[in-house]
Amino acid sequence: MTLSHLATEDVFVVERNDADFRAGQGMTKGLGIVFRKFRKALFGKPNSDRADTEGQFNVQYPEERLAMPEAYRNMPILLYDDATGHELCTSCFQCERICPPQVIHITQAKDPATGKPVPAAAKFVLEYDTCMSCGYCAEVCPFDAIKMDHDFELSTANHPELDVDYNRLLRPVSYYETIAPTMWSDVKEQAMKKLQNNIKRRPGDIGRDHGQKIKGGAPVAAAATPAAGAAPAAAAKPRGPVAAIGKNMPEDKTAKLLAIRAANAAKRGGGAADAAPVAQAAPVVEAVADAPAAVSAAPTGPVAAIGQNMSEDKRAKLEAIRAAKRAERGE
């Protein structure tokens, strides 16, 4: 009885070889194959070519890392422009609406003078612990402000830390360019054009008051107004890999101290003169944003140093891999 209306030529019966005489030949063959594998893995060199089925395939993780494909998505991040420090996000709520587990919470910025909404987000909170990394937010964002990060080393002992706010979500555009060059170059022009339009509609420092650092090393807000005195302190909060959070409390404290001093100095009117120590304090954790500056300015902290070296290493390696891949693809 067959249920199917399949033609007989479409069906074949698997061979069971039930009538064969068994004298351990099958087991011997298996032992031979396993021994061959052993020999090849022991004397052959490790490989990761997709055509190979022999040799060792491990990647020794902390030292060796696989190249991440550009499309890789882990957790969402927000982008800001390197040059002006303006965030790309305009709080259009598209991501908040599409997010399947609903972990994105945005508050729109308002013009302090008029009280009208401004195309920028005042608060942006993302619950990393509940995020399912589906990538819809990055997909729907019309301003290319939210993107998926490649950093997956996010483990922490402090669970509330995983409600990530604006300060720790922000990454410069140049960072995203390193991890996903082609994907960014596809949308770059359009995104930047939209950003320029939006900047025009942002009064004062709205849109760049979350501690982002423009090229040259100094936080935007610190040099601008005394009212934004809290900004450097906020900037001192680590916003690189979340893994680094909590490990550099001392640095945090010194940074805050320096920030307060800087604010005081700014009040006294000597803001420009004292910008340097602020810059020194702030970039401790700015590993991702501006590595060379950070290295030169880093006060101490073995933890921070390791973090910096790691990410720098990683970036260099990443770039090398990218280049190799591009060459491979014949570009």
Added chain:
Amino acid sequence: MNPIAIGVFIVIALLTLGSGIMVVTVRNIIHSALWLIASFIGVAALYLLMEAEFLAVVQILVYAGAVSILVLFAIMLTRQVTGEGVRVVFERWWVALLIALGLFGVIVPTLWKHGATWEEAAKLAQVGPAPVEGAANSLQVATATEIGRSFMGEYLLPFEVVSVLLLMALIGAVVIAYEERTRRRRVLTLAEELALKKRGIVEPRDAEGAVMPREAEGKVILLDSEQA
């Protein structure tokens, strides 16, 4: 006789006797069996001390390794494992005492009369085992060769009688077990059930052996989460 040997002997003998006493006084019947094993091993150690290596090894192999395990199996297969309510001393304890005394009365004089003293044994051990031909020497060390020769020569008849007895026990066990197996309830597999039904030989039966209704054919079992 060096002092070490005496010390070791005393320790082992005390352990053996102590475990023997524990066997009959412990309430938990499994513990009792485990103490019995300890006692067996103590005896084996005593054999080893007497340089009867083969005997010692056989003692471990047969008694500690096999017989005691059979005892344990038998205990575990019975219902009451812990034996909490077991009375340790029975009313007719004096019968057991009499039997034990009788055995003691037979064994000790025999040993006294025919056994070797420590000094003789030590001398013999230093000289080395007696040559094979001198089988008449009753003091020789019990090696495997000697035991084998006496089984096949001097004690052939008792040996064969015991063998036949054991063989009978073996065959009996097989017969009983075989009968058990055929009578044992056999859980039908799905394919067997279906084959039976197809042939119309008999109604398939459920676990208790009751005939299952016909509508079981092609039944679909509703699982918990589906019902909910």
Added chain:
Amino acid sequence: MLKTEELQINIGPQHPSTHGVFRMLVTVDGETLVDLKPVFGYLHRNHEQLGEVNTYLQNMPFTDRLDYFNSMVNNHAYARTIETLAGVEVPERAQYIRVIMDELSRILNHATAMGFMLGDMGAWQTALLWGMREREKILDMFEYVSGARMMCNYCRFGGVVRDIDDWFITELKKLMQGLPHYFDDFEGLLLNSEILLARARNIGVLPKELALAYSVTGPVLRGSGVAYDIRKAEPYAVYDRFKFKVPVGTVGDVYDRFLVRIAEMRESYKILEQALEQLPDATGGFINPKVKQQSLKAPAGEAYARVESPKGELGFYVVSDGSGSAYRYKVRAPSFINLSALADMCKGYTIADVVVILGSIDIVMGEVDR
């Protein structure tokens, strides 16, 4: 007379070989199994209710989490249902891409499933790790196209989210160079191993009639000797353009299921070859650009679409009331239906066989409990 006593054992929910949190309440007589009661629901995540709350697009990543080995196939089935419901055209190229992903999923699923089954049998993970090696290679490529290894979220209504490029094609060709070696090694390792034969032949027999009565699908059904494959019976996507055969077993035991899975991997390989050959000629883009993904509204009505998932017939049933989310949403999960036959398949065999039979059904608890 000697009498044996029945013993009740809980196998699971925390047990090495229940493939997730699954409990089998087993009654044994000695080592022989008298009764088995499967207990599940430990992984219940309210998937179907969520599907009625979410919009159609929002539900796509949740389908990844059903059978987390084959998220590509789950996406495909779900997308097909919504496409049927909303009447969305899918370009040819997108269909080809979907087929390639489905067949890659099938290979990786069977490789690991057989590995896990052999692991349950006691073969110390060798077959499993070889399968894992191939799976990793395939997952790397999934990561390249979709951005994630397991939770791919790759399909969209009317196509897929990202086109496959030359890198993918070259890597796929490389991968396919290696796959036959893997099949050969795998077959040579265990297919004729005397111990495997002793453990698998005539164990867990599910006769044809009962397989149909239980409505099991996939390799379990084909192992029982019913040639039923949705790719042939109701060709979806572009499956009618490929030449491949449907392997079926004769006895319906664990060994037959094992053989059918291996044969299916080889057939999938053939499909991949043909799909790669025909892909350049395929018309259309990777996605239908006319479809409004986020605000897709389906007309009132109902739709059921199914695909041949590696585990069996995976179907989604969606009732729409005209709004942007489903009114009723139901998943026909192959693992769940196949699992319902477990209790009767195991009766009369020993405990050691139970785990092997469970392994040969190839369940994923994410799909069973939903």
Added chain:
Amino acid sequence: MADALTQLGFASWLSVLIASIIKVTLILVGGSVGMMFLTWYERRSISYMQDRRGPNRVGPQGLLQPISEAIKTMTKEDATPRDADKIVHFLAPVVMLGATVLSFAVIPWGRMFPVDLNAAVLFVIATGGLHSIGMMMAGWGSNNKFALLGGMRGVAQLISYEIPQVMAIIPVVLMTGSMSLQKIVEAQNDFAGLGWYVFSPVGLLGFALFFTASLAEGERTPFDIPEADSEIIAGYMTEYSGMKFAVFYLSNYMSNLAVCFITATLYLGGGNGPGVDALGGIAGGLLSLIYFLLKSFALFFVMVLIRATVPRLRVDQLMSFAWKFLLPLVLVNILSASFWVALLRWDQQWPKLTEWFGAPSTADATNWGRLAIAIVLTLLINAGAVALIMRLTNRNVQKHLYTTDEELALGLS
């Protein structure tokens, strides 16, 4: 060693005591270090078979991994189930380890013999049999159904496989004429140290049978049914954790090591090999130790290879394999061994034959003709027996491949 100490001026009892303590320490240290090496060796080689790398972080090439694991297990919580029989639960691993260590008392390291017992071969088997007590205690004392199942399975398996194991040794004992391991090693020293028993048909079959039975005794795949992790979690070890579990583990691997050592001694010539006699003295002893360890670890590699390849048997298949496959072959092997011994030494066995056919060769020279006859005869017997048994097994398997009428009839009553 005791003599040397006496010469140094110690009292005789003291020297015996010191020598014993030194020996015991050496055995224990050697056994545990060997076990540690063995776990590393197994994990590394099985990794290579599975295209992985295995432990390579702790120490050079991961050699210190077992030490870190020992520290880990020692610092873990040592849990005892509430309703368990506490004393029995505690003593079970001790008994297991004790039984294993006992067997190391007689195991030779190359040509170094800790104790040369007359019944050494039997002693190893007997101490192996003591494992079943530990298993039973662990299974029963844990008050856990899985543990009890595992314990019962283990005991049944050990008792069943003890029989073919002991009987597989009989040919060796027959050929040597002694049960002392030292004599057995000496007897394999012909042909420039290559006269191993495994090169004779009797020894080859005996080797295969003994090794198979030892796999079962050491609970190695495909006979690791007492601790079948996919069925009964960890068998009798289910309720053990921390140090007690480590002791079980230690005893398991040490007994595997012992099995390898014994097999190498019985069939592969122990420390014999080309060049050992030529060197002599301490250098020869070292060389013999190296040969011995090489042989043993090669055997262990075979165990690992088998573990990486085959699934495990079912309980009933395990039993029928022991009783229906191994046992008949073992018996046939004893028969052919007696033929072998009779042919090679008929002057010692049957003086009548010597009168008729003349005295055979002297002890020094080998009688090649007679050796050839013996080889051919035993080969024929053994090969015939193997073929016959396999044929019967095949027929039996094929008969029971599908549900038969007889089986159905069994279900009817």
